[in-house]
Amino acid sequence: MRNVVRSEWTKIRSVASTVWTLSLALVVTAALGMLVSGLLRHDVGRLGPHQRLAFDPTFAAFAGMNIGQLAMVVFGVLVVSNEYSTGMIRASLAAVPQRGTFFLAKIAVATGLALAVGMATSFAAFFLGQAMLGPHRASIGDPGVLRAVVGGGLYMTLIAVFSMGVAAMLRSPLLSLGILMPFFFLISHVLGNVDATKRVGRFLPDQAGSRIMQVVAPADDTPYGPWAGLGIMVLWVAAALAGGYAVLKRRDA
Amino acid sequence: MIELAGLTKRYGEKVAVDRLTFTVRPGVVTGFLGPNGAGKSTTMRMMLGLDRPTAGEVRIDGRPYDRLKDPLTSIGALLEAKAWHGGRSAFHHLLCLAQSNGIPRGRVHEVLETVGLAAVARKKTKTFSLGMGRRLGIAAALLGDPRVLLFDEPVNGLDPEGIHWIRTLMKSLAAQGRTVFVSSHLMNEMAVTADHLIVIGRGRLLADTSMAEFIRRNARSYVRIRTPERERLLDVLHEAGVTVVETLGGDVEVADGKAERIGELAAQHRIVLHELSPRQASLEEAFMRLTAQTVEYHAQDETPAPRWGADRRKGN
Amino acid sequence: MIEAVGLTKRYGDKTAVHNLSFQVRPGMVTGFLGPNGSGKSTTMRMILGLDNPTSGRVTIAGRPYRELPNAPRLVGALLDAKAVHGGRSARNHLLCLAQMSGIPARRVDEVLGVVGLQDVAKRRSKGFSLGMGQRLGIAAALLGDPQVLLFDEPVNGLDPEGILWVRNLMRALAAEGRTVFVSSHLMSEMALTADHLIVIGRGQLLADMSVKDFISANSADFARVRTPDTEPQQREKLTSALTEAGAHVLPEPDGALRVTGLPLPRISDIAHEAGVRLWELSPHQASLEEAYMRMTQGVVDYRSTVDQREGLMAPPQPGAQPPLPVPGQGQPGWYPPPPPGAGGAPYAPPQPGPYGTPPAHPAHPAAPPVNPYAQPAPRPTADQGAAEPGAAQDRTAQERPAQDRPAAAPAAAQPSAARTDTEDAR
Numbered sequence: 001m002r003n004v005v006r007s008e009w010t011k012i013r014s015v016a017s018t019v020w021t022l023s024l025a026l027v028v029t030a031a032l033g034m035l036v037s038g039l040l041r042h043d044v045g046r047l048g049p050h051q052r053l054a055f056d057p058t059f060a061a062f063a064g065m066n067i068g069q070l071a072m073v074v075f076g077v078l079v080v081s082n083e084y085s086t087g088m089i090r091a092s093l094a095a096v097p098q099r100g101t102f103f104l105a106k107i108a109v110a111t112g113l114a115l116a117v118g119m120a121t122s123f124a125a126f127f128l129g130q131a132m133l134g135p136h137r138a139s140i141g142d143p144g145v146l147r148a149v150v151g152g153g154l155y156m157t158l159i160a161v162f163s164m165g166v167a168a169m170l171r172s173p174l175l176s177l178g179i180l181m182p183f184f185f186l187i188s189h190v191l192g193n194v195d196a197t198k199r200v201g202r203f204l205p206d207q208a209g210s211r212i213m214q215v216v217a218p219a220d221d222t223p224y225g226p227w228a229g230l231g232i233m234v235l236w237v238a239a240a241l242a243g244g245y246a247v248l249k250r251r252d253a
Numbered sequence: 254m255i256e257l258a259g260l261t262k263r264y265g266e267k268v269a270v271d272r273l274t275f276t277v278r279p280g281v282v283t284g285f286l287g288p289n290g291a292g293k294s295t296t297m298r299m300m301l302g303l304d305r306p307t308a309g310e311v312r313i314d315g316r317p318y319d320r321l322k323d324p325l326t327s328i329g330a331l332l333e334a335k336a337w338h339g340g341r342s343a344f345h346h347l348l349c350l351a352q353s354n355g356i357p358r359g360r361v362h363e364v365l366e367t368v369g370l371a372a373v374a375r376k377k378t379k380t381f382s383l384g385m386g387r388r389l390g391i392a393a394a395l396l397g398d399p400r401v402l403l404f405d406e407p408v409n410g411l412d413p414e415g416i417h418w419i420r421t422l423m424k425s426l427a428a429q430g431r432t433v434f435v436s437s438h439l440m441n442e443m444a445v446t447a448d449h450l451i452v453i454g455r456g457r458l459l460a461d462t463s464m465a466e467f468i469r470r471n472a473r474s475y476v477r478i479r480t481p482e483r484e485r486l487l488d489v490l491h492e493a494g495v496t497v498v499e500t501l502g503g504d505v506e507v508a509d510g511k512a513e514r515i516g517e518l519a520a521q522h523r524i525v526l527h528e529l530s531p532r533q534a535s536l537e538e539a540f541m542r543l544t545a546q547t548v549e550y551h552a553q554d555e556t557p558a559p560r561w562g563a564d565r566r567k568g569n
Numbered sequence: 570m571i572e573a574v575g576l577t578k579r580y581g582d583k584t585a586v587h588n589l590s591f592q593v594r595p596g597m598v599t600g601f602l603g604p605n606g607s608g609k610s611t612t613m614r615m616i617l618g619l620d621n622p623t624s625g626r627v628t629i630a631g632r633p634y635r636e637l638p639n640a641p642r643l644v645g646a647l648l649d650a651k652a653v654h655g656g657r658s659a660r661n662h663l664l665c666l667a668q669m670s671g672i673p674a675r676r677v678d679e680v681l682g683v684v685g686l687q688d689v690a691k692r693r694s695k696g697f698s699l700g701m702g703q704r705l706g707i708a709a710a711l712l713g714d715p716q717v718l719l720f721d722e723p724v725n726g727l728d729p730e731g732i733l734w735v736r737n738l739m740r741a742l743a744a745e746g747r748t749v750f751v752s753s754h755l756m757s758e759m760a761l762t763a764d765h766l767i768v769i770g771r772g773q774l775l776a777d778m779s780v781k782d783f784i785s786a787n788s789a790d791f792a793r794v795r796t797p798d799t800e801p802q803q804r805e806k807l808t809s810a811l812t813e814a815g816a817h818v819l820p821e822p823d824g825a826l827r828v829t830g831l832p833l834p835r836i837s838d839i840a841h842e843a844g845v846r847l848w849e850l851s852p853h854q855a856s857l858e859e860a861y862m863r864m865t866q867g868v869v870d871y872r873s874t875v876d877q878r879e880g881l882m883a884p885p886q887p888g889a890q891p892p893l894p895v896p897g898q899g900q901p902g903w904y905p906p907p908p909p910g911a912g913g914a915p916y917a918p919p920q921p922g923p924y925g926t927p928p929a930h931p932a933h934p935a936a937p938p939v940n941p942y943a944q945p946a947p948r949p950t951a952d953q954g955a956a957e958p959g960a961a962q963d964r965t966a967q968e969r970p971a972q973d974r975p976a977a978a979p980a981a982a983q984p985s986a987a988r989t990d991t992e993d994a995r
Binding site: 286416519525537540544 | 602604605698700725726727728729730731732733754755756757758761793795797833834837838841846847848849850851852858861862865
Binding site for chain 2: 003004006007008010011014015016017082083086087088089090091092093094095096097098252253
């Protein structure tokens with residue numbers, strides 16, 4: 001197993017797409033967060049006292065995550081589906097015929113890397129965003145803030161892992177991206193914001209998972225808390241991984 | 254040693270590989286022949302545990318593939334299809350394969366030297382030509398210094414120097430006591446490389462014999478004689494009951510005759526011979542005769558080519 | 570008829586094709602040979618007007634390709650099997666080509682039948698195997714029923730029946746009086762297909778002659794002689810008689826003798842005089858491959874070397890074999906030229922010994938006396954995916970003898986000098 005993990009680490013660090021997608025995730029998330037925070041700095045002053053209470057400086061700094069998570073999706077998809085699209089899978093499975101070991105090692109290495117980058121992204125976005133907010137900033141020591149920032153890192157990681165699971169099921173990078181990108185970018189938001197579908201929509205992985213990044217809970221009837229929301233997301237991820245593993249195990253390479 | 258026992262693969266209704274049972278022995282180069290769609294690639298993929306057999310099993314040195322510890326040190330394979338990430342360098346491609354099987358890093362440099370890619374080791378493999386790709390595949394096969402080697406169409410895209418090199422390499426690997434199993438469509442290449450042949454058609458075993466035996470059984474062999482005393486020789490042969498097949502110009506051809514016997518006859522009657530050569534038809538001819546019935550398509554005359562009926566899956 | 574006169578192509582300061590002049594005549598199959606990166610593809614592309622020559626010219630039926638009226642009806646070419654839009658069906662691909670040059674649609678179905686693709690004509694060519702793509706390329710070449718045909722590696726990916734078919738097709742096309750120009754790396758295939766050869770190396774013409782002449786010019790014929798197995802003294806007797814008569818005699822592994830330097834009837838007479846009965850007396854011509862290797866030695870990119878297997882030694886591999894020396898593996902100096910009067914042994918391993926020249930002196934007659942690798946070699950860039958590393962590769966090849974074969978002391982002088990040269994250049 002240790003050998004296989006080392007091998008997967010070599011694989012992941014020796015392709016350019018890893019560097020591109022992960023650095024894009026970090027830069028986009030942090031930069032957009034800064035931009036939005038900078039704009040809000042002036043607006044917050046003009047808010048009424050009621051609205052003032054609902055303002056969540058931490059969540060404002062994570063505004064870039066909507067776009068940044070797409071880079072994480074691309075990372076997760078490419079890590080897995082590149083094996084198939086390039087034919088590398090034949091060499092990989094000939095070298096490691098124990099498909100469970102192979103899958104576990106690949107997911108573990110990619111998850112580890114995604115976690116590191118996700119945490120860095122989350123902390124960077126928070127501190128840079130707060131710097132832009134100036135007088136309205138939150139401090140990392142404020143109640144719930146550290147949880148939200150750590151949660152942001154976890155959220156980014158889980159999005160990537162979910163994508164890996166889906167890609168393992170679908171194998172094709174184009175198909176996987178074609179489904180995941182519009183889903184996270186559009187469909188999930190539509191479902192989550194239209195009243196008729198709201199009840200279902202908020203149990204989607206990104207909707208449930210993003211709850212953890214909010215320090216000030218929005219005044220709605222969301223039936224779960226921040227950690228329970230993340231738990232729902234973890235269930236989605238586990239299901240995707242199980243599906244991916246089943247496909248890899250059963251089908252011919 | 255590779256052992257197949259009742260190996261079968263079905264895709265829905267179609268039987269790609271049908272109860273194949275044979276053993277690939279060490280110490281010789283074994284050629285694996287068959288027309289397109291005969292099931293060669295599927296068989297090789299099952300040998301490597303990439304495809305799951307519908308029935309039967311494959312054993313590599315006595316074990317099923319997925320029970321091998323560090324399989325690359327037991328069996329190395331060059332597949333016909335490309336099996337690497339174009340964005341990765343040749344070095345990193347081999348390094349990740351090596352690491353997964355606990356093979357030291359120095360060995361990666363070594364195989365790169367061996368196949369002649371050391372100078373381009375850091376280049377992305379998508380810039381490689383077909384021939385360079387073959388060399389990278391061969392490097393991957395040699396990585397674990399395995400006892401069993403599989404080569405699927407190894408000379409594809411190589412230039413004559415490369416073709417000669419891989420042929421010599423395969424022979425020397427076999428001479429070291431390794432098991433070498435090679436599939437190819439190039440009969441003339443096989444004729445000078447393989448010692449033993451396994452021929453399949455429509456997924457079934459057609460022949461499992463030595464090269465010499467295969468040609469002897471499936472192709473015409475004859476003795477060609479040239480002599481300044483043609484008429485006398487013909488008389489002598491006739492008297493001895495040897496049937497002369499063909500006489501073109503000054504040449505005499507005798508089918509199924511032993512050159513030794515004709516030599517002795519000529520010596521006895523003091524006939525001068527200018528040539529006495531035992532000839533054999535080519536492996537290609539032998540192969541064509543054997544597989545004639547199993548090829549799903551047929552060229553009626555010399556113009557229309559065989560149809561593509563069988564080989565739908567292969568393009569992917 | 571294809572005619573090249575002083576054809577030259579330079580890419581920057583690299584010369585891919587240098588002052589090439591040759592004629593490809595109708596009525597026969599002309600093979601076009603050369604190592605990777607020798608400028609074959611560039612030449613083919615210039616013939617078809619895809620690349621412009623830097624100087625010189627190449628004409629088909631007296632005119633440059635681009636000035637031919639209705640070129641597709643006169644010239645057909647199979648260049649790269651991948652030059653097909655993958656999303657289009659085989660039939661539509663050919664139909665596009667046919668419409669561009671005013672060929673009736675009926676002809677499309679005809680050529681699809683000829684290459685055996687009629688059953689998959691409606692399928693997208695994306696799902697085609699290499700062999701199917703090759704057939705589609707051949708169909709495109711035949712579409713205009715042209716008088717001049719160019720094929721680049723036509724049998725790539727075909728199965729034995731397909732290979733036989735292509736061989737017969739090319740011979741039939743030539744027999745109809747067409748000009749057929751084929752490049753290939755498969756020497757055994759070329760030996761059976763081509764009547765005439767044009768060989769280039771490093772962009773320059775190495776040979777332009779019939780296959781027969783090419784083989785006899787670049788290799789030594791020999792006779793295989795077998796005496797009765799039951800009487801070994803006959804063999805001794807014959808060996809000494811032949812040696813006395815000036816022949817070079819070598820024993821073969823199966824007990825036969827390999828005789829060079831005497832014609833067959835003379836061997837027969839000598840045997841007769843010595844009272845030796847013969848069980849075999851057969852003429853052997855060296856293979857085209859062997860002849861080709863001798864000629865092109867020294868102009869090859871990407872040389873392979875012996876597998877050292879030292880990298881595996883770090884943790885001892887259970888059951889691993891001790892590294893045996895592998896004779897004849899990819900070193901410069903295999904295919905040594907025949908020693909004067911000796912005739913030489915084809916495929917002789919590079920060991921010092923009676924069967925070949927020692928590996929220390931890859932003294933090819935055509936090789937310049939100084940290290941040919943020290944200067945940057947002219948190399949085409951369009952010819953090969955990564956032509957760039959070739960020069961460095963040559964260097965590796967040249968270094969090898971010094972590193973691998975410390976025993977071959979005389980080898981040290983030249984190769985090590987070569988190494989310093991190139992290292993300075995870096």
